[in-house]
Amino acid sequence: MLRAILFVLLLPSICLAQIDLFEATKSKAVSGLTDPQLIAGRILVGPDSKPAIAEVAIVRVVTAAKFVRVKARKSIFESVELAKIDEQRWLLEGVGRYSVEVTTFDPDTGIDGAQIEVVLGEPTKPDDPTKPPDNPPPSGTFDDIKTISANGSKALADPTTSGRLATSLTGVAPTVRTAADLPSAQASVVNTIENTLLTRMGASRNKDWLGLWRRPLNTAIEAAKQSGRIKTPADYAAVIEAMAAGLQPTGAN
Amino acid sequence: MDYHIPPDTVVHDEVFAAAPSNLWHLPKEIWDKIWAKVEGEGVTVAVLDTGYTPHPDLPTPGIAKSFIPGQSVDDGNGHGTHCCGIAVGRNDVGVARKAKLNVYKVLSNSGSGGSDGIARAVREATDDGADVISMSLGSNSPDRATNDAIDYAVSKGVVVVVAAGNAGYNGADTIGWPGKHLNSICTGSYNKAGQISVYSSGGRRLDWACPGEQIISCNTRGGYVAMSGTSMATPFGAGLLALVISLMRREGMAAFTAADAVRAFFEKYCEDKGEPGRDVRFGWGIPKAAEIVAALANDDIVWA
Numbered sequence: 140m141l142r143a144i145l146f147v148l149l150l151p152s153i154c155l156a157q158i159d160l161f162e163a164t165k166s167k168a169v170s171g172l173t174d175p176q177l178i179a180g181r182i183l184v185g186p187d188s189k190p191a192i193a194e195v196a197i198v199r200v201v202t203a204a205k206f207v208r209v210k211a212r213k214s215i216f217e218s219v220e221l222a223k224i225d226e227q228r229w230l231l232e233g234v235g236r237y238s239v240e241v242t243t244f245d246p247d248t249g250i251d252g253a254q255i256e257v258v259l260g261e262p263t264k265p266d267d268p269t270k271p272p273d274n275p276p277p278s279g280t281f282d283d284i285k286t287i288s289a290n291g292s293k294a295l296a297d298p299t300t301s302g303r304l305a306t307s308l309t310g311v312a313p314t315v316r317t318a319a320d321l322p323s324a325q326a327s328v329v330n331t332i333e334n335t336l337l338t339r340m341g342a343s344r345n346k347d348w349l350g351l352w353r354r355p356l357n358t359a360i361e362a363a364k365q366s367g368r369i370k371t372p373a374d375y376a377a378v379i380e381a382m383a384a385g386l387q388p389t390g391a392n
Numbered sequence: 393m394d395y396h397i398p399p400d401t402v403v404h405d406e407v408f409a410a411a412p413s414n415l416w417h418l419p420k421e422i423w424d425k426i427w428a429k430v431e432g433e434g435v436t437v438a439v440l441d442t443g444y445t446p447h448p449d450l451p452t453p454g455i456a457k458s459f460i461p462g463q464s465v466d467d468g469n470g471h472g473t474h475c476c477g478i479a480v481g482r483n484d485v486g487v488a489r490k491a492k493l494n495v496y497k498v499l500s501n502s503g504s505g506g507s508d509g510i511a512r513a514v515r516e517a518t519d520d521g522a523d524v525i526s527m528s529l530g531s532n533s534p535d536r537a538t539n540d541a542i543d544y545a546v547s548k549g550v551v552v553v554v555a556a557g558n559a560g561y562n563g564a565d566t567i568g569w570p571g572k573h574l575n576s577i578c579t580g581s582y583n584k585a586g587q588i589s590v591y592s593s594g595g596r597r598l599d600w601a602c603p604g605e606q607i608i609s610c611n612t613r614g615g616y617v618a619m620s621g622t623s624m625a626t627p628f629g630a631g632l633l634a635l636v637i638s639l640m641r642r643e644g645m646a647a648f649t650a651a652d653a654v655r656a657f658f659e660k661y662c663e664d665k666g667e668p669g670r671d672v673r674f675g676w677g678i679p680k681a682a683e684i685v686a687a688l689a690n691d692d693i694v695w696a
Contacts, residue, residue, distance in 0.1 A: 325694050332696060337434040337642040344549060348644030353696050360695035382696065
């Protein structure tokens with residue numbers, strides 16, 4: 140029995156010894172370029188280039204094993220091929236969360252394997268020097284909404300409902316962000332708020348959430364819309380997140 | 393002391409296999425618009441009556457209790473089931489058609505019950521989470537325990553709707569108890585023509601009048617039957633108040649905290665009938681259901 144246990148314990152350490160290094164280093168790649176040339180420290184590209192920057196990963200495997208296979212999976216059912224750069228490096232590209240696996244084999248030492256997780260983000264457009272600076276991130280621009288939400292929450296002194304609303308709004312924000320248009324986003328938000336308020340119990344039912352929270356926020360959001368601060372569902376999602384933040388105990392100012 | 397189904401409640405002979413598609417007290421051209429905004433979601437109506445018999449248009453009660461010794465909650469009379477249908481019946485039969493139903497059998501199959509059971513049932517209905525209590529019953533004299541139980545219910549934010557009685561009005565107050573109790577919402581009956589029902593009891597305590605004549609609702613032997621009386625007006629009023637409470641809660645408004653708050657609401661949202669202002673026949677008048685719902689729905693709030 141002792142020998143069997145030792146065998147089980149020792150086997151992994153023998154196999155792991157085949158892979159000396161397995162790592163993924165994130166980098167950025169520019170695509171959509173025509174006729175790129177490096178001149179005087181600048182990359183000159185053709186006039187019809189449509190550059191886009193995407194996150195990529197360089198996967199590096201150092202091993203003495205004779206056979207090496209590297210593959211990536213987005214899910215059990217979806218594998219992704221990596222482009223081989225040289226004997227030790229592979230290129231992984233495409234937005235997503237990947238499980239990158241390496242398998243090595245050597246007739247003398249047997250089979251070994253390892254796995255790491257790599258997350259690659261959304262591609263972004265490079266800054267256009269002729270474009271005016273972007274507005275600050277939406278979350279920063281709706282502090283007024285957060286303050287109104289916080290003041291209403293404080294006046295109502297109904298932490299149970301505040302907490303439930305904050306949770307509901309945080310939950311609906313991603314749906315709002317990807318909504319087809321503002322009216323459908325508005326409907327989902329109003330439904331979420333009303334369904335949450337409908338579940339009020341006990342003393343919470345005696346609180347005027349309509350007058351002290353909903354109406355002031357509705358007025359402020361409408362004003363933000365009129366002034367052009369809210370144009371898209373994504374802007375509105377930032378508003379919803381600001382409302383939710385104001386409902387948190389730390390959101391009160 | 394015994395309470396009874398208000399005397400002279402009329403059960404009409406005709407039994408319908410299917411409910412008429414457009415009941416006079418729930419005209420579709422008005423009520424389809426109301427139900428598009430609110431159907432009583434999240435609100436519980438407790439019906440204290442002769443019990444409950446299952447019917448395709450009735451929800452299964454969340455709670456069903458009998459306070460009549462030796463009788464189950466099963467409705468051997470028909471009055472209770474009919475009232476349940478008026479308040480919360482589904483398929484266009486009832487007012488608050490998505491409200492929850494709790495049933496308390498406080499009147500026997502012969503239509504009478506002791507005050508002890510009624511008082512206990514009011515308290516239990518309150519503790520069980522009722523938002524509205526509907527009591528189509530009455531007596532000629534007050535009972536302390538019942539009145540105290542109603543006060544208890546109202547103190548917990550429950551609206552208690554009670555039938556005025558079917559004694560008519562000849563100049564002297566004919567309203568029964570506990571309809572006459574200050575914390576009850578005392579309900580009279582009006583007919584299809586908008587006139588007060590001849591049998592509807594009158595007096596200074598009357599709060600309002602609701603549809604109560606030839607009201608078609610669930611029959612314990614299947615199908616539907618028409619009944620007339622302030623007994624029918626009472627669950628209509630209870631159902632309407634269930635819609636009001638559902639809307640108020642959903643919109644984020646503060647709840648009614650006293651019967652006086654409900655009365656202030658009636659003063660604003662009832663169509664004045666009879667003598668100008670509150671009067672002995674109509675109370676504040678008859679409810680303007682569509683206006684009530686439109687006013688409470690806050691359709692101008694579109695962002696938050």
